[in-house]
Amino acid sequence: MESEEQREIKEGALFVADSHYPHHGDAFLILLKKLQSGEVITPQLFLMGDNFDLLFGYNAYVQTFSSEAIAILQKLSKQIELYYFEGNHDFMLSKIFPTIKVYPRESQPIMFNLNGQRVGLSHGDRYALGFTYDLYCRLLRNRYFITILRPFGKWLIDNRIDKLKKKKICQTMEQFEYRAEKILQSYHNVDLVIEGHYHQARVIGKYISLPSLACQKEAGVIHNGKLVFEPLLGSSL
Numbered sequence: 001m002e003s004e005e006q007r008e009i010k011e012g013a014l015f016v017a018d019s020h021y022p023h024h025g026d027a028f029l030i031l032l033k034k035l036q037s038g039e040v041i042t043p044q045l046f047l048m049g050d051n052f053d054l055l056f057g058y059n060a061y062v063q064t065f066s067s068e069a070i071a072i073l074q075k076l077s078k079q080i081e082l083y084y085f086e087g088n089h090d091f092m093l094s095k096i097f098p099t100i101k102v103y104p105r106e107s108q109p110i111m112f113n114l115n116g117q118r119v120g121l122s123h124g125d126r127y128a129l130g131f132t133y134d135l136y137c138r139l140l141r142n143r144y145f146i147t148i149l150r151p152f153g154k155w156l157i158d159n160r161i162d163k164l165k166k167k168k169i170c171q172t173m174e175q176f177e178y179r180a181e182k183i184l185q186s187y188h189n190v191d192l193v194i195e196g197h198y199h200q201a202r203v204i205g206k207y208i209s210l211p212s213l214a215c216q217k218e219a220g221v222i223h224n225g226k227l228v229f230e231p232l233l234g235s236s237l
Ligand SMILES: [Mn+2]
Pocket: 049, 050, 087, 088, 089, 123, 125, 196, 197, 198
């Protein structure tokens, strides 16, 4: 088993969250292509969840919408260190990405080191959200439940995609400081927390809410041992 000491965030590591591909722009696919061509270089790629707007294992149909991005990720994972923190839109991914280190929702947060600092990483939908949401998530990630739904699969997925396309995902949350404070209470003994999910692109004390690649068109990059937000795609968008 990998130990925490071995899990080190490296200089130049990239943190990409909430691209919501393909329904909210192509930024994720463009970035993956730049990583593949070497135009963007990183020793370590942290995919922090919801980079796919809808993707899960044990269903071939849902994968047809993102097949190009899936294929590039499968190749990239053999060249660079790649971690996938499952989100609420993309889960049961280890079947699709056998060579990526996938962290499902129930095993998050995962602790990493960054220059001696203890950093808690998670997609961010686990805390401060309530019991019904939790139950819904667990049901949706149950292999048998997905199998039972299979005869209705295409209809359900098309229906869900119609709704997801119309969803407004880029909003500034009022009083986000309070939520950040509440989330931090769920983490113990950490120097820093890095999460996606809320699309806020803010640093509040120990709490970092990553930018959404779909909204701010930015990602987190480790520069001189610190996480900064950076646009990676230049004028290509
Ligand atoms: Mn999310």
